[in-house]
Amino acid sequence: EDQVTQSPEALRLQEGESSSLNCSYTVSGLRGLFWYRQDPGKGPEFLFTLYSAGEEKEKERLKATLTKKESFLHITAPKPEDSATYLCAVPISGAGSYQLTFGKGTKLSVIP
């Protein structure tokens, strides 16, 4: 069964304190891994797609990396506005399937 597990569930950082969020997955034949940011009361906002081990993507203070078993979202010198829940997702196994399996997210709080 396809699974996506995110850790930690919650993370509190001081402003400027860098850290990483983890997304581990078990799926046959990875066809991409997606990272999202979700602010309270809003829908998830797409951040990155990663397709192959070793690939990296960056956006401002965020960098996503991918290995064969997990992905990391590195946050460098975070600011309070980076506070949000971060979700990762992978397409479920099966040719032609468009469904995603989502992790339950990491709630990040950045304290000034």
Add this chain to the structure above:
Amino acid sequence: DVKVTQSSRYLVKRTGEKVFLECVQDMDHENMFWYRQDPGLGLRLIYFSYDVKMKEKGDIPEGYSVSREKKERFSLILESASTNQTSMYLCASSLSAGPQHFGDGTRLSIL
């Protein structure tokens, strides 16, 4: 930029009512999805559609139906609303097996 628009941000209905949630996307995506999101349970797929007039059940279809008469519009219907359907409802669309793009959600309360 992809734009997915949900018709209401907040909605309050009574038990037994028939409730319609509307979603429109402007990027000509063939796939559209309806999820509900509850604390501690994450995103759960209710229904999805990969083409006009086509629909597939997700993980929790009971008590819901959908309609897709036009490519850009996907409607979720609560046939007879119940209090356990109080939730945040999210619509998404995607092109092929690419990332899904979400609307801002409808927070639905059933009294």
